[in-house]
Amino acid sequence: MQRYKCIVAYDGTGFAGYQVQPGKRTVQLEIEQALSKIHKGDSVRIAASGRTDAGVHARGQVVHFDSKLQIPGERFKKALNAMLPRDISILDASPVDMDFHARFTSVRKEYRYRISLSEERDPFLRDYAYHYPYPLNLEAMKEAAQYLKGTHDFTSFCSAKTEVVDKVRTVEEIIFNTSDDELVIQFIGNGFLYNMVRIMTGTLLEVGSGKKAPAEMETILAARDRIQAGKTAPGHGLYLWKVDYA
Known part of the structure; x- marks a missing residue:
């Protein structure tokens, strides 16, 4: 498995917040659904530096996920952006060590x-x-x-x-x-x-x-x-x- 770090920007207007909530549109759900498509239906969970509430925006949210597809970060960035809605953009994607954690290693x-x-x-x-x-x-x-x-x-x-x-x-x-x-x-x-x-x-x-x-x-x-x-x-x-x- 390879861990990837992504910097994410999003317009929070159309979201119920970052975190997955039953029956609601969230940033986490949109990204995980895109990752699932890339991984041919396999579930891929992401972890974020922190949650944002409904209506709150992000210019530099950070998430990470683990993937069995060891491909260049730039390819992940392009693939995700091709599948994500227009109010979410992956600004950067790069492989990181497995001990990196978007939330717990932030300073x-x-x-x-x-x-x-x-x-x-x-x-x-x-x-x-x-x-x-x-x-x-x-x-x-x-x-x-x-x-x-x-x-x-x-x-x-x-x-x-x-x-x-x-x-x-x-x-x-x-x-x-x-x-x-x-x-x-x-x-x-x-x-x-x-x-x-x-x-x-x-x-x-x-x-x-x-x-x-x-x-x-x-x-x-x-x-x-x-x-x-x-x-x-x-x-x-x-x-x-x-x-x-x-």
Whole structure:
């Protein structure tokens, strides 16, 4: 058997999420069905660096699978792209060692959250950026973000539905990029909990709009209580941008 690593981009608009769900269209299902065709009906399971929710996009999702077909990665890439729907693209495919794991050997992830600040909503961005047409104090948001950087227990910033016990994560960078009427927030860290980036974004927006003070971030973290943080920002503004490995 040969293990292959793929970098995958997808438009999450038409999916119920990444993970297979009975009766629903998912990214994992589409890729596994394409792999099954390539393997003449044999089932091939893929493992991903992480799951994404309904509507969430990816520019650099990473998956791996094992195959008895030891062929060049470029051929796998072309074969998969010929069979996959137009809202999924394999950007790269390459053979890797059998000890590589898309999830467990990752060392860093980057997510980006797009926010449209224009007064009028742009119909062409309705599925790709969160429309937030209200004044924002960007400096206050940057100040608040400093409290989130570093190693913390992020219980307050993850969904209460998460089954993960260890909620300690390290956020290395939170970077704010503005261009015209758009704000993009980059979140870089060693890993993120379920809905963590969307909750951090929603809370930072509350700081930017004056509903919360920047220093409240410290109190929210210490509380370890989801209720203390802000609303969860919508999924369609979120992108899994990049996954790094040692």
